[in-house]
Amino acid sequence: MRAMVLKKLRTALESTDLPDRQPGPGQIRVKVAACGVCRTDLHVVDGELADPKVPITPGHEIVGRIDAMGAGVEGLSMGERVGIPWLGHTCGVCAYCVAGHENLCDRPLFTGYTRDGGFATATIADARFAFPLGEVGTDVALAPLLCAGLIGWRSLVIAGDGKKLGLYGFGAAAHIVAQVAKWQGRTVFALTRPGDTGTQAFARRLGATWAGGSDVMPPESLDAAIIFASVGGLVPLALRAVHKGGRVVCAGIHMSDIPTFPYSLLWGERKLLSVANLTRQDGIDFLSLAPRIGVVTATTTYPLDEANRALGDLRAGRFEGAAVLVP
Ligand SMILES: [Zn+2]
Numbered sequence: 585m586r587a588m589v590l591k592k593l594r595t596a597l598e599s600t601d602l603p604d605r606q607p608g609p610g611q612i613r614v615k616v617a618a619c620g621v622c623r624t625d626l627h628v629v630d631g632e633l634a635d636p637k638v639p640i641t642p643g644h645e646i647v648g649r650i651d652a653m654g655a656g657v658e659g660l661s662m663g664e665r666v667g668i669p670w671l672g673h674t675c676g677v678c679a680y681c682v683a684g685h686e687n688l689c690d691r692p693l694f695t696g697y698t699r700d701g702g703f704a705t706a707t708i709a710d711a712r713f714a715f716p717l718g719e720v721g722t723d724v725a726l727a728p729l730l731c732a733g734l735i736g737w738r739s740l741v742i743a744g745d746g747k748k749l750g751l752y753g754f755g756a757a758a759h760i761v762a763q764v765a766k767w768q769g770r771t772v773f774a775l776t777r778p779g780d781t782g783t784q785a786f787a788r789r790l791g792a793t794w795a796g797g798s799d800v801m802p803p804e805s806l807d808a809a810i811i812f813a814s815v816g817g818l819v820p821l822a823l824r825a826v827h828k829g830g831r832v833v834c835a836g837i838h839m840s841d842i843p844t845f846p847y848s849l850l851w852g853e854r855k856l857l858s859v860a861n862l863t864r865q866d867g868i869d870f871l872s873l874a875p876r877i878g879v880v881t882a883t884t885t886y887p888l889d890e891a892n893r894a895l896g897d898l899r900a901g902r903f904e905g906a907a908v909l910v911p
């Protein structure tokens with residue numbers, strides 16, 4: 585197998601030939617057909633997340649087919665198309681797992697961060713954390729659903745039922761969430777990098793009622809806002825944009841420091857929340873809902889060997905929607 589491997593933090597991925605691995609008990613081997621590129625991959629490469637496994641093969645939006653199965657795998661079959669998400673393994677016995685909050689597990693493994701992921705021709709996964717994807721939709725179109733879609737969905741649920749929703753940062757996750765929110769009958773306000781009129785037009789095409797720079801206030805006060813951009817300075821801006829009782833949800837795994845702000849921005853029972861990881865139930869819920877909504881993902885594909893170019897384009901905001909690697 586071949587993989588794009590991060591051998592040292594803050595360096596380019598290296599195309600590397602690796603011996604084929606056999607799946608252990610409870611594991612599957614998946615021949616990768618497509619793997620999305622997520623902002624979290626940039627945080628891994630940049631060394632912004634604690635204790636990564638290094639060397640590591642990044643990538644946690646994997647679509648592929650099972651080509652080998654270890655002993656004891658149930659409910660999956662050879663050749664079946666599956667999705668492998670960020671949540672790669674949980675302990676099953678810690679207080680969080682037992683309480684149904686496996687996204688907060690004390691001893692988890694995360695695909696492409698603490699276990700090898702999908703920037704490769706093949707990957708090994710814990711079968712219990714793979715989602716059957718069926719045969720509807722292309723591999724490339726489905727890949728962004730595996731993290732941008734799932735984390736976006738969890739963020740939207742945690743944002744509550746408010747009708748007026750602000751989305752700060754209009755990348756892979758927001759472009760999916762906007763479609764879901766519109767389908768739910770909400771009004772979407774998109775806030776992008778100031779001056780990024782191309783992304784603002786993209787947001788309007790996907791159903792946003794209003795789109796503008798994050799340096800201006802949306803035209804109406806919001807019931808809730810979700811911050812997808814990893815910019816801490818957006819937190820006080822979003823708190824200012826929601827009305828009393830409103831929610832601000834930070835959806836990223838990493839964010840630059842949040843500047844100090846007056847307590848009056850939080851006062852009035854405004855709620856500031858973060859979203860961490862996903863549960864398997866989030867995946868089951870969203871992956872069954874997405875086809876009913878008719879979510880369409882905007883994708884830019886790159887050959888596997890050009891993973892570094894994809895990461896660079898993501899960092900610079902050079903494409904709309906999501907980047908997807910194709911081996
Ligand atoms: Zn991700």
Ligand SMILES: [Zn+2]
Binds near residue numbers: 676681690
């Ligand atoms: Zn646990």
